Amino acid sequence: MSKSQIEMPVADARTQNSITEEQAQFFLDNGFLVIKGVLRGEELATVQAEMEKQVAKGVAGVQDDPDYMYGKGGKTGRNVLRRVEYVIDKSDPMKALLGHPFILRSVEKLQGNNFIPTWDSMVLKMPDEGIIVPWHRDAEVPAGCTDPRPxxxxxxxxxxxxxxxxxxxxxxxxxxxxxxCKARIEQDGADRFSTEDAIPVPLEAGDAIFHDITVLHGSPAGDGNPLRRTVYYEFRPGEIEWNYGPHTHEYLGLKQQMLLECLERRAAASYAQGEEPFVYKPDGEFALGERTALESFRYPHLEYWRG
Structure with a gap:
């Protein structure tokens, strides 16, 4: 069976409580899984509006703020916004999004109940300025780690x-x-994006995709492309973070407290009324202690980096 003929199960957050065992196995085997209808109605409109504020701020130019990142536009070569970091800290609806019950139940199924939220960012293709995103892995599994969980x-x-x-x-x-992976990446270089062994993943606004940090992915340049905003929330099994990093043990506790606060923000959101909330119940050395007041939702990675 060719890559273009792959039988791809699709999860649906509108009708499912979490991903199924079949969908989980597809993700483990292939490194990605499409989920339809994660954001819809009021929540989708609210999140779109919130992130449009961040786009407008970044387009206007932000001085001395490393959270707003720029690159050369694919058509004009001008400096254009390409990424915004720590979006949870910048927006209450993004806090509520972290508490999405379908997403968290699915993360728990794949990683276990001690999972930790790590990165939160928005990546953009600005209108008519799309550039090739060459084939890449987001990261490698930490050195020495033999834990098979993704x-x-x-x-x-x-x-x-x-x-x-x-x-x-x-x-x-x-x-x-x-x-x-290195050989496949070098096959194309930075100026070519061949897809003979790949498949496209077109999505509607409000859909989501799980993608393993080690799966090769990328996107071609867009000639006349519309705006594309994608919010990325990364999750890691707590045991992998604890034993191999890259973050310190202190970071894990802070992010657990952040998740608890975000679950409360979701419970209070008008668009979350009537849904079955996710209950975060880590155990063992990750068991939740006394709640602490958070001073921030922004925990810079390098300030909590080992070594």
Whole structure:
């Protein structure tokens, strides 16, 4: 069976409580999974509006704020906004999004109940300025780690992504060696994006995709592309973070407290009324202690980096 003919199960947050065992196994085997209808109605409109504020702020230019990142536009070569870091800290609806029950029940199924939220960012393709995002892995599994559980991102699409702007993935490359990945990346270089062994993942606004940090993915340049905003929340099994890093033990406790606060923000959101909330119940050395008041929702990675 060719990559284009792969039988791809699709989860649906509108009708499911969490991903199924079949969908979980597809994700483990292939490194990605599409989830339809994660954000809809009032929540989708609210999150889109909140992130539009961040886009407008970044487009206007932000002095001396490393959270707003820029790159050369694909068509004009001008400096254009490409990424905004720590979006949970910047927006209450993004806090509520972290508490999304379908997403968290699915993360728990794949990583166990001691999972930790780690990164939160928004990545953009600005209108008519799409550039090639070469084939890459987001990161490697920490050195020495033999834990088979996946580390992955949940990508929330705030805009529809067609073949001009969508993510492409190479199914199963999450199981490749570093050497095999390096060879495939070098096959194209920075100026070519071949897709003969890949499949596109077009999505509607409000859909999401789980993608393993080790699966090869990227996107072609868009000529006349519309705006594409994607919010990324990364999750890691707590045991992997505790034993191998990259963050310190202190960071894990802070992010647990942050998740608890975000679950409360979701419970109070008008669009979350009537849904079955997620209950975070880590155990063992990750068992929750006394609640502490958070001074911030922004915990810079390098300030909590080992070594």
């Amino acid at each position: 580390i992955f991102n949940v990508d929330f699409y705030l805009d529809s992504a067609d073949l001009m702007t969508c993510l492409w993935v190479i199914p199963g490359s999450n199981k490749w060696s570093k050497e095999a």
